[in-house]
Amino acid sequence: MNRIPVKQLVTELCTIPDAEFECQNVYDFLGRHPVDVDSMQPYLFWSEKCYTRNLIYRDDRYEMMAICWGSGQVSRVHDHAEQRCWMTVPIGKLRGQNFAVVEKDEGRGFCKLVETDTFDLSDCLAAKVELEEPVHQILNLTEFAEPAVSIHIYSKPYDRCISFCRDTDTFKEVPLFYTSVDGMLCKGVTL
Numbered sequence: 363m364n365r366i367p368v369k370q371l372v373t374e375l376c377t378i379p380d381a382e383f384e385c386q387n388v389y390d391f392l393g394r395h396p397v398d399v400d401s402m403q404p405y406l407f408w409s410e411k412c413y414t415r416n417l418i419y420r421d422d423r424y425e426m427m428a429i430c431w432g433s434g435q436v437s438r439v440h441d442h443a444e445q446r447c448w449m450t451v452p453i454g455k456l457r458g459q460n461f462a463v464v465e466k467d468e469g470r471g472f473c474k475l476v477e478t479d480t481f482d483l484s485d486c487l488a489a490k491v492e493l494e495e496p497v498h499q500i501l502n503l504t505e506f507a508e509p510a511v512s513i514h515i516y517s518k519p520y521d522r523c524i525s526f527c528r529d530t531d532t533f534k535e536v537p538l539f540y541t542s543v544d545g546m547l548c549k550g551v552t553l
């Protein structure tokens with residue numbers, strides 16, 4: 363299967379009509395359009411401290427970013443602010459861990475989670491986060507022994523999400539930040 367430049371992926375996603383920009387259609391689209399790794403180079407910034415979020419494209423309907431993961435780096439357990447999400451991993455390998463909410467008390471900030479299914483992604487395989495079970499974590503396990511890059515597409519874009527702490531069974535809303543925008547490091551970012 364031919365790989366396409368990341369900018370072409372952006373352009374072709376923009377041609378999908380609003381009524382068809384839904385979970386299965388975008389998932390199938392990503393499966394048919396693997397990304398050329400060389401075309402992603404301007405968006406790849408790495409940090410030894412944590413994974414980086416590098417914005418490639420954003421409009422009112424969706425945003426696309428390249429997330430760069432060093433070996434052993436993991437995301438917080440989080441949701442996507444009730445927005446749809448798709449991802450593909452053109453470099454390396456990542457594991458996704460989904461969670462079910464079994465008890466939640468908003469007044470106390472309490473939330474009990476249980477692990478459900480896991481999935482591994484590599485070689486441009488596509489995945490989607492289901493709105494019915496949106497709480498998850500992405501991990502670049504040390505046993506994978508290599509850096510990884512995932513492309514994430516969120517519809518609609520959002521700037522805050524819920525972060526969950528399994529050690530204390532608590533949750534809170536947190537702001538989200540980019541490491542870079544359109545290939546340029548954001549002001550104040552040090553890698």
